[in-house]
Amino acid sequence: MAMAPTLSYGDLPGLLTLLTGDEKHDRSSFSTLDVLWVLYDRVLRIDPSTPDEPGRDRFLLSKGHGPAAYYAVLAAKGFISVDALADFGNGVSVLGYHPDRLLVPGVEISSGSLGHGLPIAVGVTLALDAAGARGPRVICLVGDAELEEGSNFEAVQLAGRMHLGRLIVVVVDNDSSTYGWPGGVEKRFELEGWSGVRVDGRDHDALEAAFAAADGDRPHVVVAEVRP
């Protein structure tokens, strides 16, 4: 796949217009846009020319619903071709409505069914710890409604108990959980031994600072509040 030149944040709306057909997931796509941009622009240590490099940060998009923003950012950063975006969801495209790691460069996990990414991220973290790897962080993006899946809390509990300090979860909170999280979803993580911070999910500087606040001694959650 021919790579596109690196584009800017201002190019994302134009890229998103190429990704049509999955409008039922529009809300999901747009809620993650700024978090994904900040991750790939300022936080993640991943080179699009060597997306499998062992020392890279691992980014796991657990909330695979509405991946248009993900594909737009991957295209903007040169992981995939801008030309590929227009084929979104068709029979010859590698870009489906849920991402497939075996089809898209730089995609760490195939996702779409909710509640799978965070448990896998714990396994990736444990493998890196067992190998004594220095440097790579494991960052997993989940949605606030996705956290209704109980499998997430199996992972939240164990990660906290095991002090998995290289693990960071970013919760994109667009208030889509039907019954909500009274007191803030970050409290559920903090109860299990995580550090946590809530920020404006559209504020790039605040997001960058929130990721940098991870102390490396315990897992860290960033709740990115994105109100419609």
Add this chain to the structure above:
Amino acid sequence: MITMRQRFYEVAGDLLDSDARVAVVLAEIGAGELRPHPRLVNVGIREQLMVGVAAGLALEGLRPFVHSYATFLVERPFEQVKLDLVHQGVGAVLVSTGASYDGARSGRTHQAPADVALLQALPGWTIHVPGHPDEVERFVRRAAVGDDNVYVRLTEEANAVPVVDDGLVVVRSGRDGAALVVAVGPTLDPTLEATTDLDVSVAYLATVRPFDADGLRAALSGQDVVLVEPYLAGTSAAEIAVALAGRPHRLLPLGVANEELRRYGTGPEHRALHGLDAAGIRRSIAAFLADSPHPGWGTTPHPLPATISG
């Protein structure tokens, strides 16, 4: 004789020490049987996480062994098995214990007769149903060097001696044209006892997926096939139908009935209730060879214990 489970723990401990790629993931079951090790992870009673963690380890190049009761390894986290392993394109070795009715005293919650049927519905699995602890070790060590998805089904039942060859192995030959009885894993000994004075050939099969279709065609000189499986009856019936698509044949699939027995008791008692003890196997084969209709599953008289309610 050492149990299959004890042998697995011995081999798993050895592999952890000798193979830097091997990891073991548990959800409490078996945690007290293995020495602490940096690549031994007990996730607590969190079986969805157990499989997800294994997938994460595999994504980083490790070879995870995942172990629990079949109910909690295959049935409870089945979507994790489907998506976190198969769909991600990574492999793990699932090693179960408990099988169909080892936990009969514990009731239905600890019985998993459909485990093989479930896993064989997913692509790419190698499924071993060993009949002896030595076979467990052979399959486990072989799985350690691969990257694919492998299931090893342990049970408290065992044959007296191991079968050392792979594939469908003829262990007793009848006359030309005789029926072929295929005994899977621990059903071999009761099958041999059941057919001692019958003119049938008996073959053994411990690896049921991929199914040894060539071996079946080579071993069958007549038209009658009896399949004896220690899990849900008929699980491999479609494999046999495909293998013999070009040949007229009759098939009698014996196995665990797809019904709620709602009975406690011992494993051997449940084996007999499902007609998988020597007497039951013999009754079914004799009726089949005499062209008598099989009574069908769910119709076997299993007198239920009296309820304690009025």
